[in-house]
Amino acid sequence: MLEFEGVSFRYRRNRPVLADLDVNFQTGVTVLLGPNGAGKSTLLSLAASAYRPRAGTVRWNGLQSGCRQDLGAYRSQVGWVPQQIEPVRSLTVREQIAFAGWLKGSTRAAAWAQAGPAMADVNLTTHGDRQVRELSGGQLRRLGIAQALVHGAQLLLLDEPTAGLDPAQRGSFRALVSRISAHSDVVISTHQTEDLVDIADHVVVMSGGEAAFTGSVADFLARAPHESRPHARAEAAYRSVLGDAE
Amino acid sequence: MAGALCGIPLTVLFTIVVIKPYYYNNYAVGATGAASMSMLIAGPLCAVCAALQTSRLRDVLTQIDVAVRRSVVVAFWNFLAVPLAGMSCFIAACVTVGLGSDVGPFVPDGAITSIFAAGTVFCTGLGVLAGRFLPTTVAVPACLLVCYFWIAVTPAMDTLWIRHLTGAVPECCTSDFVVSGDVLVANIALGIAGAFVVGALAVRRISVEALLLTIAVLGAASWFAVTRVDELDAYPVQPRTSGLTCAGSRPAVCVWEEHRGSLGGLVSQAGLIREEFAGMGLELPERVSESITGITDPSAGWVIHADRDAMSDADMRLDLVMGLLPVQPRTCGTRNPDQPRPVTDEYFEFELWLASKGGTADSELLNRVQDPEELAAVQAVDGYSPAQLGSWFSNNRHQFDYCVTDR
Numbered sequence: 276m277l278e279f280e281g282v283s284f285r286y287r288r289n290r291p292v293l294a295d296l297d298v299n300f301q302t303g304v305t306v307l308l309g310p311n312g313a314g315k316s317t318l319l320s321l322a323a324s325a326y327r328p329r330a331g332t333v334r335w336n337g338l339q340s341g342c343r344q345d346l347g348a349y350r351s352q353v354g355w356v357p358q359q360i361e362p363v364r365s366l367t368v369r370e371q372i373a374f375a376g377w378l379k380g381s382t383r384a385a386a387w388a389q390a391g392p393a394m395a396d397v398n399l400t401t402h403g404d405r406q407v408r409e410l411s412g413g414q415l416r417r418l419g420i421a422q423a424l425v426h427g428a429q430l431l432l433l434d435e436p437t438a439g440l441d442p443a444q445r446g447s448f449r450a451l452v453s454r455i456s457a458h459s460d461v462v463i464s465t466h467q468t469e470d471l472v473d474i475a476d477h478v479v480v481m482s483g484g485e486a487a488f489t490g491s492v493a494d495f496l497a498r499a500p501h502e503s504r505p506h507a508r509a510e511a512a513y514r515s516v517l518g519d520a521e
Numbered sequence: 522m523a524g525a526l527c528g529i530p531l532t533v534l535f536t537i538v539v540i541k542p543y544y545y546n547n548y549a550v551g552a553t554g555a556a557s558m559s560m561l562i563a564g565p566l567c568a569v570c571a572a573l574q575t576s577r578l579r580d581v582l583t584q585i586d587v588a589v590r591r592s593v594v595v596a597f598w599n600f601l602a603v604p605l606a607g608m609s610c611f612i613a614a615c616v617t618v619g620l621g622s623d624v625g626p627f628v629p630d631g632a633i634t635s636i637f638a639a640g641t642v643f644c645t646g647l648g649v650l651a652g653r654f655l656p657t658t659v660a661v662p663a664c665l666l667v668c669y670f671w672i673a674v675t676p677a678m679d680t681l682w683i684r685h686l687t688g689a690v691p692e693c694c695t696s697d698f699v700v701s702g703d704v705l706v707a708n709i710a711l712g713i714a715g716a717f718v719v720g721a722l723a724v725r726r727i728s729v730e731a732l733l734l735t736i737a738v739l740g741a742a743s744w745f746a747v748t749r750v751d752e753l754d755a756y757p758v759q760p761r762t763s764g765l766t767c768a769g770s771r772p773a774v775c776v777w778e779e780h781r782g783s784l785g786g787l788v789s790q791a792g793l794i795r796e797e798f799a800g801m802g803l804e805l806p807e808r809v810s811e812s813i814t815g816i817t818d819p820s821a822g823w824v825i826h827a828d829r830d831a832m833s834d835a836d837m838r839l840d841l842v843m844g845l846l847p848v849q850p851r852t853c854g855t856r857n858p859d860q861p862r863p864v865t866d867e868y869f870e871f872e873l874w875l876a877s878k879g880g881t882a883d884s885e886l887l888n889r890v891q892d893p894e895e896l897a898a899v900q901a902v903d904g905y906s907p908a909q910l911g912s913w914f915s916n917n918r919h920q921f922d923y924c925v926t927d928r
Contacts, residue, residue: 325586350589361580374581380589422584 282331303476313481323355354423362407369403375422393425553630554693559614563607568664571648607641639712640688646715682751698758707746714742775810802907842879871917
């Protein structure tokens with residue numbers, strides 16, 4: 276379980292993004308909803324240990340991201356896919372995935388070997404020898420997920436993974452998340468509600484740096500009992516939560 | 522790595538074209554110094570490769586931020602290949618110098634090799650700086666420009682202290698000199714600063730604190746390095762103090778160990794010459810040496826240079842006799858093969874007389890003088906009484922005050 280306890284954070288000389296936040300992410304697939312500027316990306320960056328909280332603790336399975344002794348083990352269990360996946364010049368798909376595995380502590384040989392299954396997980400096997408610069412936007416997203424999975428991450432953090440994807444690519448993405456969730460916990464940040472019904476077990480809604488809702492999908496959808504179509508119901512529930520938060 | 526290795530053929534070609542074998546005949550330090558001129562190729566290559574690698578790693582900073590490996594480890598393994606490729610250029614240059622001269626295969630001098638290694642690390646640091654703060658299309662030409670200005674242009678502008686910090690030690694060492702330890706220390710300080718830049722800036726987000734610390738380290742290293750070298754002369758060398766091999770007595774002959782093969786012949790010829798001069802009433806010192814160290818007075822010994830390969834008896838005789846010319850004060854400690862000789866009449870007359878005694882034919886001596894009368898005056902010396910000859914010889918041997926070489 277991913278736990279945030281009394282977490283505060285602000286970027287240099289800016290107003291606080293998170294203030295004394297307490298929120299838990301249960302096992303399974305959790306969708307992190309919220310409007311732009313709600314603190315979703317910051318939350319995932321903190322969960323990935325890219326930033327250190329100014330106060331409070333972030334824990335995954337008892338490991339604290341802010342504790343020097345735990346940091347290596349913590350990072351080796353967490354995979355993060357930021358919004359922008361940057362292709363590294365002159366590397367092939369397999370090389371870039373293997374490099375990510377090496378960064379996560381695998382030996383060169385092990386990282387190279389692990390890159391194969393990671394490519395297979397995201398259906399990039401046939402592109403292994405292509406230059407990463409030649410990949411499309413959707414393929415780059417899958418590359419990012421393969422990079423996050425290559426070292427056997429138990430928790431996968433996906434920041435706005437469906438932004439810019441067409442409907443067919445979103446369908447493929449839902450299938451991919453379903454496969455990954457069989458062996459890893461997943462947190463997906465988004466401000467779109469349409470996909471959550473199909474793939475999520477839990478919902479967390481962020482608003483103004485606070486957790487406005489935490490619970491199961493069923494509890495979340497119960498906020499809009501009058502809507503019959505699932506996607507419209509999710510959208511109505513989301514608006515309801517945000518309305519209550521304001 | 523691959524980019525820098527492309528510099529090897531260029532380095533070999535450069536070495537063949539530029540290197541002058543007669544400066545460092547049989548002397549590994551001189552040959553290593555000559556090979557170090559390949560810094561002109563390897564330095565800019567290292568900087569460019571480091572700039573390109575830095576700009577590539579900039580794209581994956583988000584992954585490095587959450588890496589299990591420490592950033593200094595990531596920097597080490599991602600940039601190690603760059604100075605190694607530079608050192609490959611250096612080794613290729615050493616092999617080329619060895620094959621292209623009488624030195625043959627040689628073990629490169631440790632001090633100059635260290636200076637070269639520090640230079641490649643420093644250039645790698647320069648590349649990281651450029652790659653970190655400039656777009657790639659600007660960083661690469663900027664690296665080339667800065668490195669070439671630093672290495673190539675500064676000697677032409679006579680800023681000697683910069684010349685000594687370039688990592689290139691061209692024409693550093695005739696056989697009685699070694700490279701100055703100050704140059705080694707100064708370059709290693711810059712190399713450490715370069716490595717610090719790589720570790721601090723290459724693979725992590727730049728904080729104000731890290732940037733200020735990097736500037737402070739670079740500034741301190743530069744200041745320290747400059748204080749070590751700014752008092753050096755045009756050539757960053759100091760007298761060689763070890764490696765002499767001696768044989769014989771009256772006179773004892775000492776040569777550098779790389780000239781050991783000529784020692785037997787030199788002992789024999791030196792004995793004959795000493796007897797011959799004694800017959801003219803001239804007493805020669807009891808020590809002949811390739812090292813000027815310890816010969817602080819003409820009566821203490823005379824200096825020879827046995828650095829020609831496969832010397833004949835006639836070569837040895839000529840070298841031994843010409844070694845009786847007084848050492849020029851200006852050249853003590855910083856001997857420069859291109860430096861003009863003194864032009865006093867007395868010195869020139871003494872030089873001609875010694876050449877004559879060394880076995881140079883009169884016809885050749887005539888070619889050296891403008892007026893045959895000059896040669897006649899020299900030949901007239903042989904008609905002096907033993908007392909006159911002794912006085913004339915002694916005065917000429919003491920034409921210049923000897924320098925103290927342990928400066």
